[in-house]
Amino acid sequence: MKESSAFRRYGELALGIAMMALSAFYLYFTTTIRVRGNHPINSRTVPYILGGMVLVLAVAQIVSGIKHIIAANDEARQLNLKIVGLSIKERQSVLPIILTFVFIIGYAIAFDPIGFVISSIGCMFCMMMLLTPKSVKKPIMFFIISVVVALVVYIAFRRGLNLSLPRGLLYNVPL
Amino acid sequence: MSETFSLLYTGFAGVLTPFSLLLIFIGVGVGIVFGAIPGLSATMAVALFLPVTYGLAPGNAMSMLMALYIGGVSGGLISAILLHIPGTPSSVATCFDGHPLAAKGQAAKALGVGIVFSFIGTMFSILALMFVSPLLARFAIEFGNFEYFAIAMFSLTMIASLSGNSLIKGVFSGTLGFMFATVGIAPIDSAKRFTFGSVNLMSGFDMLTVMIGLFAVGEIISAARDAGQESDEVVTQPDMKNIKGFGFTWAEFNSQWVNTIRSSLIGIGIGILPGIGGGTANILAYSVAKNQSKYPEKFGTGIIDGVVASESSNNSAVGGALIPLLTLGIPGDTVTAMLLGGLMIHGMTPGPRLFVEHADIVYGIFAALTVATVFMLIMEFYGLRIFVKLLSIPKHILLPVIFCLCAVGAYGLNSRTFDMWAVILFGILGFGFSSFKIPIAPFILGFILGPMAETELRRGLNLHRNDIWPLFKSPICLFFLGIAFISLCITAYKQIKRQKQTDLTHTLSGRTLNKFGEEEDPTI
Numbered sequence A: 001m002k003e004s005s006a007f008r009r010y011g012e013l014a015l016g017i018a019m020m021a022l023s024a025f026y027l028y029f030t031t032t033i034r035v036r037g038n039h040p041i042n043s044r045t046v047p048y049i050l051g052g053m054v055l056v057l058a059v060a061q062i063v064s065g066i067k068h069i070i071a072a073n074d075e076a077r078q079l080n081l082k083i084v085g086l087s088i089k090e091r092q093s094v095l096p097i098i099l100t101f102v103f104i105i106g107y108a109i110a111f112d113p114i115g116f117v118i119s120s121i122g123c124m125f126c127m128m129m130l131l132t133p134k135s136v137k138k139p140i141m142f143f144i145i146s147v148v149v150a151l152v153v154y155i156a157f158r159r160g161l162n163l164s165l166p167r168g169l170l171y172n173v174p175l
Numbered sequence B: 001m002s003e004t005f006s007l008l009y010t011g012f013a014g015v016l017t018p019f020s021l022l023l024i025f026i027g028v029g030v031g032i033v034f035g036a037i038p039g040l041s042a043t044m045a046v047a048l049f050l051p052v053t054y055g056l057a058p059g060n061a062m063s064m065l066m067a068l069y070i071g072g073v074s075g076g077l078i079s080a081i082l083l084h085i086p087g088t089p090s091s092v093a094t095c096f097d098g099h100p101l102a103a104k105g106q107a108a109k110a111l112g113v114g115i116v117f118s119f120i121g122t123m124f125s126i127l128a129l130m131f132v133s134p135l136l137a138r139f140a141i142e143f144g145n146f147e148y149f150a151i152a153m154f155s156l157t158m159i160a161s162l163s164g165n166s167l168i169k170g171v172f173s174g175t176l177g178f179m180f181a182t183v184g185i186a187p188i189d190s191a192k193r194f195t196f197g198s199v200n201l202m203s204g205f206d207m208l209t210v211m212i213g214l215f216a217v218g219e220i221i222s223a224a225r226d227a228g229q230e231s232d233e234v235v236t237q238p239d240m241k242n243i244k245g246f247g248f249t250w251a252e253f254n255s256q257w258v259n260t261i262r263s264s265l266i267g268i269g270i271g272i273l274p275g276i277g278g279g280t281a282n283i284l285a286y287s288v289a290k291n292q293s294k295y296p297e298k299f300g301t302g303i304i305d306g307v308v309a310s311e312s313s314n315n316s317a318v319g320g321a322l323i324p325l326l327t328l329g330i331p332g333d334t335v336t337a338m339l340l341g342g343l344m345i346h347g348m349t350p351g352p353r354l355f356v357e358h359a360d361i362v363y364g365i366f367a368a369l370t371v372a373t374v375f376m377l378i379m380e381f382y383g384l385r386i387f388v389k390l391l392s393i394p395k396h397i398l399l400p401v402i403f404c405l406c407a408v409g410a411y412g413l414n415s416r417t418f419d420m421w422a423v424i425l426f427g428i429l430g431f432g433f434s435s436f437k438i439p440i441a442p443f444i445l446g447f448i449l450g451p452m453a454e455t456e457l458r459r460g461l462n463l464h465r466n467d468i469w470p471l472f473k474s475p476i477c478l479f480f481l482g483i484a485f486i487s488l489c490i491t492a493y494k495q496i497k498r499q500k501q502t503d504l505t506h507t508l509s510g511r512t513l514n515k516f517g518e519e520e521d522p523t524i
Helices: A006-031 A045-078 A088-114 A116-131 A139-160 B002-015 B018-036 B042-053 B058-082 B089-140 B145-161 B167-181 B207-225 B250-254 B257-272 B278-292 B304-328 B334-345 B359-382 B384-391 B395-414 B417-435 B441-463 B469-473 B475-505
Strands: A003-005 A082-084
Touching (some): A088 B417, A116 B207, A116 B395, B002 B018, B002 B058, B018 B058, B018 B384, B042 B207, B042 B395, B058 B304, B058 B334, B058 B384, B089 B278, B089 B359, B145 B469, B207 B334, B207 B417, B207 B441, B334 B441
């Protein structure tokens, strides 16, 4: 039986709600901007306009999201689709997406203390292993590529372009 | 006129040095690879190479960036013809006839036609750029704050035309871009806005972190969605044996003049309009070529007319997009937005004064574009086998390497990890945009043009003692505000019409079909 995912049905409405929350957040902090002088158009004017615009767009998006849910439910009923939280493809992609976020955020955290070379090797290797289909996974080759790329980039930027990248744990290693 | 030729001579003298030629050679080669590999783009290539240009002289830096731009736009034809996947949005229409031609065993001919007419289209647009820009700059030098505000407002209305299927999402994207641009110190009165006590946020978000995050990191996170899945891409191998010249006859070449000139003019015109670019130009030129053809039924079956229309128009949009960038400081598309950043990194502010203060760089850019176009012609055809091999490098290896380069690019801006975090933030935002089918291009326009509109309006008001009426007295302001209004009305009408069509084709999977019966991707 074909599936109709909740993300597809409620995503548009969720986006509208997120837009409204963003608008409220932005408008609130607009009121805290300290303005100087007595100009008719000051540093708060544009943020007020932008916050107001997002508020109007959020209302329109919520209306559109509700219409979308009604249409999707009708269609699911007509086509006898099984209503699920996430479709099979969506479920399969959740873990890789979360892991990608973990690798990227971990890389940014490790960049300064551990250094560019080691953190880049780790991040590139993990991402290659994650993104590659099982049948063509070659850990040794991926590791060699990661090491070569990290070293070449480091040396090229440090020696060629005088861009100082963090050395971290390799501080005493002459590179 | 003699002054123009003298400046051009100086420009070419600066570019025709061994080091500059080497940079252009590398730039064109890398650009072609980025253009050819689906998922990578000219924007990404320019973003990644901006840090490389930090240490170069401004002339050499701009030569390299222009070479990347030229290579990136034309490289898309390789995958469009051999893979039936456009490497860039500019090559969508190249697929329609290029791939069927390749499927008939004439891949070398399809590529030869694409490459030669890319070359001709680019040369047309460079000529337009060389001779139109200085005139426009001379005219624009008289513009005041209100005139620039009116131009920025007109350009911002283009957000609506980039909105894809949903006007709400397109306008939201543009507004969000403008919102992010308000972070930091406000223009005129230097009030702190949305800094939350952070010193790093005082200078706002750097344009490059926004671009790298949205385009490169966003793409990498999106790739995780298909992680572990086998690729079913099949590269058609062109048979280069027994191929004379570029694989087509003089008679075929001569039969395409009208098509080439018409498509190039469409490309230049579309390129000049802010925010549209080659992605629209190639489809429009293809449609016009089909409508004007004596044999429209043959389009889509593998005839060279379709390839000529698409490739000459998308490449001519390059020169077109550079006209508003250099003369008014307004980027025509996302790559030119990157180039704007490139000019600023080297202490130059695009606009009419650039032609006065840095004429050597401007004419150096013209010369670099010309040389890069010649390199593109030679490298793309004679180095085709190498590029075809590179097409087979899997994305699961390329994307992590690109991410690492993005991190270096971001860190190199100010040698601080804050910019890396900003790249990650915008990467997550780019992934969110792709998940909710929100177009990215309006965000970029809002981020760049929004602050320009605010600053110019407030400066103008300061200058005229808070009197807004000079804005409505200036004929230039009235002209731009008028066409901004007309453009908004036309877009709103088209959106309502499209919405009715979309309702018909909308399915539960959220997929919609364009007029060519293909799935649309509004995130480009």
